Amino acid sequence: MAETLRKMLATKAVLSVPGIYDGLSARLVDLAGFEAAFLSGACLSFARFGRPDLGLVSAAEVAETVAVIRERTPLPLIVDIDTGFGNALNVQRTVNTFERAGASALQMEDQLMPKRCGHMRGKQVISSGEMVGKIHAALDARHSEDTLIFARTDALGVNGFEDALERAERYLEAGADAIFVEAPTSLEQMQCIGERFGSRIPLIHNLVEGGRSPVQSARELEALNYRIALFPASLLHLLIPTAQNMLTQLRRDGHLEDLRNQMIDLSVVNELLGAEELLAKSKQYEYE
Structure with missing residues (x-):
């Protein structure tokens, strides 16, 4: 599926990818x-652990989830690996394990641990040299x-737009397959990013409900x-209020009519979920 994803990114069409x-x-x-x-590392933290996106999920827990998902779908899978779960040697083990x-693709960011959601305040970033x-x-x-x-920089919200552009340039030169400048605050910034990098490497953008995207x-x-x-997070952002509404009615009325x-x-x-297919498959192993 990695090869399939690479071919998709070679076209000029934008790829819509749900979390x-x-x-x-x-x-x-x-x-x-x-x-x-x-x-999404954030959604895994939200849905499985009931925790905010503050770097609390371990590499082993993400890897286990990757394996579960791969069992259910052949789709190319982009995996959020946060900071790579440590230094360069940790990154290598993360890549081995997740691959x-x-x-199909691994997205790594230049935040300092403990990391946090890219649209939250208080982020810190490592040096561009360490990220390279x-x-x-x-x-x-x-x-x-x-x-x-995929290389993501969170420097825009920490050191400003020019530093984010310089980091993106260095990450491209280092060999990243796609660049992600997180949380631009204006259309002008996004136009600048697109004009500078869009013809040279695939660009990624987060469309987060309640985030800072223009x-x-x-x-x-x-x-x-x-x-x-x-x-x-769009799927969860819709599921959560739907679930809250259902639970409120059940608690209040004792039924869901x-x-x-x-x-x-x-x-x-x-x-x-394919129950009939599984039952049919099981019959080939039934012997009298």
Whole structure:
């Protein structure tokens, strides 16, 4: 799937990539017809652990999730590896482990641990030189050259726009397969990023509800010379208020009759997840 993703990024069309966090969300994205999925570190922290995106999830926990998702979908999978979970040597082990688990691309950022969501205040960044070393370490650690390494800089919100551009330039020169300047605050900044880098390397952008992005759609990103439109938390941002509404009604009324027409039932879930196919497959192993 890494080779497939690489070919997609060679075109000029923008790739819309929803964020996922488990087998069910992966299955839903696959069935909806998307061409790739993004394992969001934030959403994994939100959904599995009920924690904010503050670097609390371990590499082993993410790798386990990658393996679970890969079992449920053949889609190219971009995996958020935060800071690489340590120094350059840790990055190499992370790349080895996640590649074996089924990652197609690994997205690494230049934050200082403990990291936090890219749209939160209080971030810190490592030196650009240290990040360049980590990019080289990641590239050297790949088992397959088709596995993509994406480099994200969070420097804009820490050191300003010019430093973010300089870092992006260095990360491109280091061999990153895509560049991600996190949290631009204006359309002018995004135009500058697109004009400077868009013809040289695929550009990534986060479309986070409540974040700082000045654009809201994949079509706008395509016009700005970007190639990957990440919607990292959109699925959860819709599911959470829906779940809260259901729980409020259940607690208040003791039933869900008013919501029944909005709900699916167990048979639909089984159909969605392929229960009949599994049962049919099991019959070939039945012997008298």
